[in-house]
Amino acid sequence: MAEMTYRDALNAAMCQEMDRDDSVFLMGEEVAEYDGAYKVSRGMLARYGDRRVVDSPISELGFAGLCIGAATTGLRPICEFMTFNFSFLALDQVINNAAKMFYMSNGHISVPIVFRGPTGAALQLSAQHSQACETYYVHAPGVKLVTPATPADAKGLLAAAIRDDDPVAVMEGELLYNVRGEVPDEEYVIPLGVADLKRSGGDVSIITHGKMVHVALQAATMLAREDIEADVLDLRSLRPLDMDAILETVARTNRVVYLEEGWPFAGVGAQIVALIQEEAFDDLDAPVMRVTQADVPMPYAKNLEQLAKPGARNVVEACKKVLYLPAGSS
Numbered sequence: 001m002a003e004m005t006y007r008d009a010l011n012a013a014m015c016q017e018m019d020r021d022d023s024v025f026l027m028g029e030e031v032a033e034y035d036g037a038y039k040v041s042r043g044m045l046a047r048y049g050d051r052r053v054v055d056s057p058i059s060e061l062g063f064a065g066l067c068i069g070a071a072t073t074g075l076r077p078i079c080e081f082m083t084f085n086f087s088f089l090a091l092d093q094v095i096n097n098a099a100k101m102f103y104m105s106n107g108h109i110s111v112p113i114v115f116r117g118p119t120g121a122a123l124q125l126s127a128q129h130s131q132a133c134e135t136y137y138v139h140a141p142g143v144k145l146v147t148p149a150t151p152a153d154a155k156g157l158l159a160a161a162i163r164d165d166d167p168v169a170v171m172e173g174e175l176l177y178n179v180r181g182e183v184p185d186e187e188y189v190i191p192l193g194v195a196d197l198k199r200s201g202g203d204v205s206i207i208t209h210g211k212m213v214h215v216a217l218q219a220a221t222m223l224a225r226e227d228i229e230a231d232v233l234d235l236r237s238l239r240p241l242d243m244d245a246i247l248e249t250v251a252r253t254n255r256v257v258y259l260e261e262g263w264p265f266a267g268v269g270a271q272i273v274a275l276i277q278e279e280a281f282d283d284l285d286a287p288v289m290r291v292t293q294a295d296v297p298m299p300y301a302k303n304l305e306q307l308a309k310p311g312a313r314n315v316v317e318a319c320k321k322v323l324y325l326p327a328g329s330s
Helices: 006-020 044-048 060-072 086-098 134-138 151-163 212-224 243-253 268-283 302-308 312-322
Strands: 002-005 024-028 053-055 076-080 114-119 144-146 168-173 180-183 196-199 204-208 230-234 237-239 256-259 289-291
Touching: 002 006, 006 024, 006 044, 006 151, 006 168, 006 180, 024 060, 044 053, 060 076, 060 086, 086 114, 086 134, 114 151, 134 144, 134 168, 134 237, 134 268, 144 151, 151 168, 151 180, 196 212, 204 212, 204 243, 204 312, 212 230, 212 256, 212 312, 230 243, 243 256, 243 268, 256 268, 256 312, 268 289, 289 312
Parallel strands: 024 053, 024 076, 076 114, 114 168, 144 168, 204 230, 204 256, 256 289
Antiparallel strands: 002 180, 144 237, 196 230
8 A cells, every 4th residue: 555645646536537437537727737626636737638627617507517617528527626615506507417317317317427626624714615515415315425534445436436326425524635544555446425434432422424533532642541432433434334334333333423514504514413313313312512613604723723623622522412411521
């Protein structure tokens, strides 16, 4: 295995799939000449040429529609949004066309397309550029959604998304691009819909996805100093969802905290909690708690931004509540 950054793992996945399948191409703003806004496509223009690595106009609705049309004719586009915040301009294409085409054509027209790019807050990008966009996509039947948290997961999940015959959104953590980790050198694919237990412990389950996995692991380390051992379950895929893995961790610990970067109202965590209540109620020894971003647009001021984001200390406090321990206790 080689150690590489999250951004280079995404690059490796795209190159892996473009080498094996001539129908795969990349399109988006600044993906070619500039090597990508976050340098994820670095070197790909020189390697594959301008017919397979294509700079688009600044029109998300336009180039998303172009990619969807290409997908219906047998190509496999990777449609990069510079940030998923900008993809709101293309939601009509994503939700009304890509997500529904297979259903409305009675299975005659497939749309094998990947929508990828960063989601969530970075550092002081303010309200319009700091949104966790998972809920907008996961709500619509017909779109699959994965949220890799590590370099290895980034390579494996993106490769699987490119090979999938349905639309898949790959939402990357904007603050993860420089994170380093071991990544298999060989061809590597992680099946969609398979969660990963990032840390094992028997006292409480922290279920999460995306870059919040790192916050959960930090919280688990803090809890371990107080002799509290936490499961950290990384869902990796929100559609399809690995419900078996969720039920397994609930049965093991009997206490659950769901952590997500998005807002609390009608968030991903609300759906997960509802499913746990329906399918694992008898395994629960305490109500499920959620830790989310504050229910406000993301502030620009650094101190307010830090208060709005979910942090490890918030997770620790929630875990102690489901364990019926005072917040400052050990």
